[in-house]
Amino acid sequence: MIKFLDLQQVNAQYREELLAATARVIDSGWYILGKEVSAFEQAFAQYCQAEHCLGVANGLDALILIFRAYKELGLLNEGDEVIVPANTYIASILSITENNLKPVLVEPDLATYNIAPELVQQAITSKTRAILAVHLYGQCADMPALKKIAEDNNLLLIEDAAQAHGATCLGQKAGSLGDAAGFSFYPGKNLGALGDGGAVTTNNKQLADVINALRNYGSQEKYVNRYQGLNSRLDELQAAILNIKLNYLDAETQRRRTVADQYLNGINNPLISLPTIATNNRHVWHLFIIRTPDRAALQNYLTGQGIQTVIHYPIPPHQQAAYETWNTMQLPVTEKIHQEVLSLPMSPVLSHEDVVQIIGTINEFSL
Numbered sequence: 001m002i003k004f005l006d007l008q009q010v011n012a013q014y015r016e017e018l019l020a021a022t023a024r025v026i027d028s029g030w031y032i033l034g035k036e037v038s039a040f041e042q043a044f045a046q047y048c049q050a051e052h053c054l055g056v057a058n059g060l061d062a063l064i065l066i067f068r069a070y071k072e073l074g075l076l077n078e079g080d081e082v083i084v085p086a087n088t089y090i091a092s093i094l095s096i097t098e099n100n101l102k103p104v105l106v107e108p109d110l111a112t113y114n115i116a117p118e119l120v121q122q123a124i125t126s127k128t129r130a131i132l133a134v135h136l137y138g139q140c141a142d143m144p145a146l147k148k149i150a151e152d153n154n155l156l157l158i159e160d161a162a163q164a165h166g167a168t169c170l171g172q173k174a175g176s177l178g179d180a181a182g183f184s185f186y187p188g189k190n191l192g193a194l195g196d197g198g199a200v201t202t203n204n205k206q207l208a209d210v211i212n213a214l215r216n217y218g219s220q221e222k223y224v225n226r227y228q229g230l231n232s233r234l235d236e237l238q239a240a241i242l243n244i245k246l247n248y249l250d251a252e253t254q255r256r257r258t259v260a261d262q263y264l265n266g267i268n269n270p271l272i273s274l275p276t277i278a279t280n281n282r283h284v285w286h287l288f289i290i291r292t293p294d295r296a297a298l299q300n301y302l303t304g305q306g307i308q309t310v311i312h313y314p315i316p317p318h319q320q321a322a323y324e325t326w327n328t329m330q331l332p333v334t335e336k337i338h339q340e341v342l343s344l345p346m347s348p349v350l351s352h353e354d355v356v357q358i359i360g361t362i363n364e365f366s367l
């Protein structure tokens with residue numbers, strides 16, 4: 001069986017270093033907001049070409065805290081509209097509704113799966129205050145176009161970079177392409193912890209200060225509470241692990257790119273649409289997504305041939321029970337994507353031979 005993602009194998013590569021880091025934290029006697037988190041925040045800010053980084057509990061909280069901080073700063077108010085791609089992972093939407101802001105779902109471009117800037121322009125109303133750009137599957141959204149729209153309309157531009165560690169647009173890294181960005185270090189992400197973790201990056205010192213307080217009960221000084229905050233901190237153990245894994249992120253991304261090139265050059269089945277990389281972008285291949293009209297047939301066939309695949313994602317946010325009032329909305333591009341996408345095995349530990357086998361098997365698929 002070729003696994004979609006063998007996390008055990010990914011982390012086994014660094015076993016000795018991870019054990020040593022874990023021991024270092026155990027022996028330090030300091031487990032929350034200490035040296036490991038500070039070191040990681042500094043290293044990850046630098047990696048993202050951003051001035052500030054704040055470690056938080058997970059990717060969803062990173063996004064929630066960004067919107068929450070803008071509310072504390074008076075730049076967002078409840079009921080304000082936030083434009084977001086309709087074909088994103090549910091967490092992007094949850095971060096908006098959790099803050100009592102209003103998501104405005106906009107269709108993506110079918111070639112890149114990222115939000116279509118011309119449709120963003122059309123969706124702007126007098127209540128629009130922000131765009132949440134999602135760098136889906138590891139490729140940056142069209143940030144130059146979105147930045148222009150944001151500037152022209154005085155909107156905040158926030159990145160959901162949970163799938164895009166190290167991705168670039170015009171050479172600039174995800175995490176420094178907008179006003180603030182949220183990252184996830186969920187184990188399966190390109191930079192994955194051994195548990196939950198997340199971070200916010202920004203060049204805005206004021207915003208960073210508010211988030212720094214909000215993640216820690218709204219307190220900057222112990223027992224002095226400036227805001228009604230949360231408890232959403234990256235812990236020392238996960239930070240120590242991330243400090244090690246960050247050193248290997250670029251090498252792992254390079255492996256992903258090699259796998260993606262192999263797929264792109266090798267798959268030539270007319271029933272299959274391959275992903276498109278927009279000019280200006282460096283894709284980091286969190287997921288390698290193909291599309292095919294009869295997805296169930298392809299997935300069953302691949303399973304039968306010992307190749308594990310996953311669907312990201314089977315149900316779009318507007319068709320979820322959690323957002324029942326949207327269930328009658330029609331978003332044909334988003335719906336088509338959710339019906340047709342299939343994620344092929346993709347990871348830094350996938351072997352050349354496995355990829356050759358997957359390509360051969362896919363090219364022999366017929367209806």
Ligand SMILES: *Cc1c(COP(=O)(O)O)cnc(C)c1O
Pocket residue numbers: 058059060061088089091092134160162163183184185186196197198
């Ligand atoms: C994973 C993910 C998140 C949420 O991150 P968690 O750490 O799982 O909370 C948000 N947005 C996108 C696009 C994601 O893929």
